[in-house]
Amino acid sequence: MTTVTDASTVHGSRITWAIVDTWVVARRHLLHLVRRPDELLGTLMIPVMAVAMFGFVFGEAFGVAMDVPGAEYREFLLPGLFALTMAFGIGNTTISVAEDVRGGVLDRMRSLPMSPVAVLAGRALADMILAVVELGILLALGTLFGWQAHLGLGGVVAALGLLVLLRLAFSWVGILLGLLVSGPEAAMKYFALVFPLAMVADTIVPTDLMPGWLSIPAAWNPLSSTVIATRELFGNGVVPATTWVGEHAMTMAVAWPVAIIAVCLPLAMVRLRRLGR
Amino acid sequence: MITDEPAIWTQGLRKSYPGRGAALDGIDLAVPAGTVHGLLGPNGAGKTTTVRILATLAGFDAGQAWVAGRNVARDRAGVRARIGVAGQYAAVDGVLSGRQNLEMFARLHRMRAKAARQRADELLERFDLVEAAGRPVRGYSGGMRRRLDLAVSLIRSPRVLFLDEPTTGLDPRSRIEVWDAVRELASSGTTVLLTTQYLEEADRLCSRITMVDRGRVVAEGSPEELKASVGGRDLDEAFLLITEGA
Numbered sequence: 135m136t137t138v139t140d141a142s143t144v145h146g147s148r149i150t151w152a153i154v155d156t157w158v159v160a161r162r163h164l165l166h167l168v169r170r171p172d173e174l175l176g177t178l179m180i181p182v183m184a185v186a187m188f189g190f191v192f193g194e195a196f197g198v199a200m201d202v203p204g205a206e207y208r209e210f211l212l213p214g215l216f217a218l219t220m221a222f223g224i225g226n227t228t229i230s231v232a233e234d235v236r237g238g239v240l241d242r243m244r245s246l247p248m249s250p251v252a253v254l255a256g257r258a259l260a261d262m263i264l265a266v267v268e269l270g271i272l273l274a275l276g277t278l279f280g281w282q283a284h285l286g287l288g289g290v291v292a293a294l295g296l297l298v299l300l301r302l303a304f305s306w307v308g309i310l311l312g313l314l315v316s317g318p319e320a321a322m323k324y325f326a327l328v329f330p331l332a333m334v335a336d337t338i339v340p341t342d343l344m345p346g347w348l349s350i351p352a353a354w355n356p357l358s359s360t361v362i363a364t365r366e367l368f369g370n371g372v373v374p375a376t377t378w379v380g381e382h383a384m385t386m387a388v389a390w391p392v393a394i395i396a397v398c399l400p401l402a403m404v405r406l407r408r409l410g411r
Numbered sequence: 412m413i414t415d416e417p418a419i420w421t422q423g424l425r426k427s428y429p430g431r432g433a434a435l436d437g438i439d440l441a442v443p444a445g446t447v448h449g450l451l452g453p454n455g456a457g458k459t460t461t462v463r464i465l466a467t468l469a470g471f472d473a474g475q476a477w478v479a480g481r482n483v484a485r486d487r488a489g490v491r492a493r494i495g496v497a498g499q500y501a502a503v504d505g506v507l508s509g510r511q512n513l514e515m516f517a518r519l520h521r522m523r524a525k526a527a528r529q530r531a532d533e534l535l536e537r538f539d540l541v542e543a544a545g546r547p548v549r550g551y552s553g554g555m556r557r558r559l560d561l562a563v564s565l566i567r568s569p570r571v572l573f574l575d576e577p578t579t580g581l582d583p584r585s586r587i588e589v590w591d592a593v594r595e596l597a598s599s600g601t602t603v604l605l606t607t608q609y610l611e612e613a614d615r616l617c618s619r620i621t622m623v624d625r626g627r628v629v630a631e632g633s634p635e636e637l638k639a640s641v642g643g644r645d646l647d648e649a650f651l652l653i654t655e656g657a
Contacts, residue, residue, distance in 0.1 A: 158519055166507070241496075245467065245496040246491060247520065248520075
């Protein structure tokens with residue numbers, strides 16, 4: 135028995151190992167972004183474009199439809215765009231995981247004596263760090279265009295916490311999908327599916343302006359709960375809730391992501407174990 | 412340490428994929444410690460499936476498998492701490508540099524940051540990658556990439572190394588470099604199981620060869636024994652005669 139344990143090895147409990155391994159894997163994904171700045175730029179462009187398109191191209195028209203000035207619409211819109219940006223991250227996560235399955239990096243990691251959950255959780259942690267950067271850019275852009283939070287720093291921190299939690303949940307959705315799809319090309323083909331998730335929700339258009347049959351799935355969309363809760367925390371003019379799920383937005387903004395993680399994380403672990411068998 | 416105990420031992424290893432029938436139909440292997448053993452066979456013979464099972468990357472339906480004294484079905488973590496995998500499947504990260512790959516995988520082998528850096532330096536030196544260490548791996552030649560792959564699989568000095576078609580697609584010079592590396596490993600006591608379609612490779616590197624075809628072992632022996640069994644011809648002919656007869 136040589137080399138299995140020696141002074142150069144990190145000793146610790148299973149949980150310590152899982153945390154250290156998760157960080158090492160997350161660091162890899164972040165290094166990718168540093169090494170491919172064009173990709174980082176591409177990712178960060180989504181929130182910037184969203185603010186420009188929805189805030190100004192569609193914004194004035196939506197403002198007219200809602201009978202409010204464009205500036206007031208943008209106040210309503212920004213929290214929607216925060217959550218929408220979190221949803222668009224699913225595509226990136228799915229493609230990245232599918233590439234690792236195809237390229238064999240995932241197999242390499244599976245053959246190591248590392249924590250199995252960290253193989254995937256590293257991607258989720260990198261996504262959360264990226265989400266913080268994206269939200270920072272959105273906050274700055276929003277402020278530039280006259281959006282502001284009215285209820286102080288505590289509300290902003292709580293709202294950002296909910297948004298990052300939502301991103302974590304979507305990250306696990308993306309990880310599971312990345313393990314299920316046949317390859318990165320398939321992940322790109324299905325990317326359009328993220329549009330209904332991102333927009334059939336209380337993000338860009340208030341649900342009461344949608345046709346009745348659409349307003350129900352929109353109200354129950356996990357994004358809607360986060361958007362309503364963050365509008366409340368930012369003090370950005372909440373539209374009075376008409377549904378149970380709308381009234382319990384704060385609770386649901388925590389319950390939805392937790393439930394999504396509780397389903398997707400174990401399924402992803404089962405799928406990881408069965409890869410290639 | 413019990414030296415008589417085979418480093419790799421399987422009996423009646425079976426695996427089938429739903430709808431595709433049996434991939435392995437009873438594979439028996441016994442690889443003595445410190446030797447280079449070849450799994451030789453055509454595409455689809457079950458070579459890669461065998462290696463994936465032994466490296467804990469895939470499950471099996473029946474039979475027994477032991478690697479470095481550990482039960483593959485029951486002690487995955489124990490097996491993983493004692494093996495290295497390189498070749499077709501387990502790969503390196505193309506975006507990161509060679510050094511970053513080595514340091515990351517060393518960290519995932521639970522080495523401390525400083526030890527990981529030192530180990531990366533040693534391996535870059537040993538596999539002649541010092542100059543390319545800072546460049547992204549996707550710019551490497553096929554031979555450099557395979558050397559890095561081998562270096563990554565040797566981070567923790569594994570007792571058993573699985574090489575899945577280590578020289579497929581390499582130019583002759585890179586192939587000889589990989590062969591030299593494998594010989595060096597074997598002389599330092601590492602047990603190597605390599606799969607190959609190239610008879611020349613098996614002939615040059617392996618002390619024993621198991622020929623597989625359609626999920627079964629069709630012949631087993633030293634390269635000389637296999638040649639002698641068909642009348643002293645070369646291994647190519649031996650292989651054809653044996654697989655056609657099976």
